[in-house]
Amino acid sequence: MSDSFLSLKRLLQTLLQVGLLCLLALSAQWLVNILSLPIPSSVVGLLGLFGLLALNWLPERFVAVGATWLLGxxxxxxxxxxxxxxxxxxxxxxxxxxxxxxxxxxxxxxxxxxxxxxxxxxxxxxxxxxxxxxxxxxxxxxxxxx
The missing domain is CATH 1.20.5 (Single alpha-helices involved in coiled-coils or other helix-helix interfaces)
Structure with a gap:
């Protein structure tokens, strides 16, 4: 495979994973608003992501590249x-x-x-x-x- 194809694939993978993490953040915000929770949506989202990863409902490889980019x-x-x-x-x-x-x-x-x-x-x-x-x-x- 060519380098440009691999770069494009990596870019798309990063965008999809960052989008998934943003969707999780929006879902957490929605949940906090609906349930009037007294904790920040970022904490709810983090707990949700941890739960999904711990239960193996969301494999780590589905968020690893996007999370690495966000941390970078x-x-x-x-x-x-x-x-x-x-x-x-x-x-x-x-x-x-x-x-x-x-x-x-x-x-x-x-x-x-x-x-x-x-x-x-x-x-x-x-x-x-x-x-x-x-x-x-x-x-x-x-x-x-x-």
């Missing part, structure tokens, strides 16, 4: 609040230093916590995959031995 572009999702805050120049004139400090520290905290959580998830996945491969190797060696 995560910083872009923090830019709009900063740009929107520039719209309120009078507030900056009065509370400029404290607002700027709050924005910077808040952004740093969000990025650090997100990085730590992602690192923990990747380490967990690595350990889980290593255990699976070790179990498979052990099973394979016992079959060969018999």
């Amino acid at each position: 572009e995560l910083l872009l999702f923090f830019i709009p609040p900063v740009v929107a805050s520039l719209h309120y120049a009078p507030l900056f004139e009065q509370y400029g230093v404290s607002l700027l400090l709050t924005l910077v520290l808040g952004s740093i905290c969000v990025l650090l916590i997100t990085g730590v959580v992602i690192d923990c998830v990747f380490r967990f996945e690595h350990r889980r995959n290593r255990r699976k491969s070790e179990l498979a190797a052990t099973t394979q060696s016992t079959r060969v031995g018999h």
Whole structure:
């Protein structure tokens, strides 16, 4: 297959998976609105995605590429609040230093916590995959031995 075909296939796969994750987010928002839940729809969506993955109703490969892209572009999702805050120049004139400090520290905290959580998830996945491969190797060696 040509490289352009593989790139197009990867792009379509990413778009479909991001669309699926967006659909899940919209469904969570709808559920929160209908049931008047006191928790954010993002938490409901995350719990829903976790449940679907844990029950294996949604295989990981159906969201892996889209989730990887979203995580890779995560910083872009923090830019709009900063740009929107520039719209309120009078507030900056009065509370400029404290607002700027709050924005910077808040952004740093969000990025650090997100990085730590992602690192923990990747380490967990690595350990889980290593255990699976070790179990498979052990099973394979016992079959060969018999």
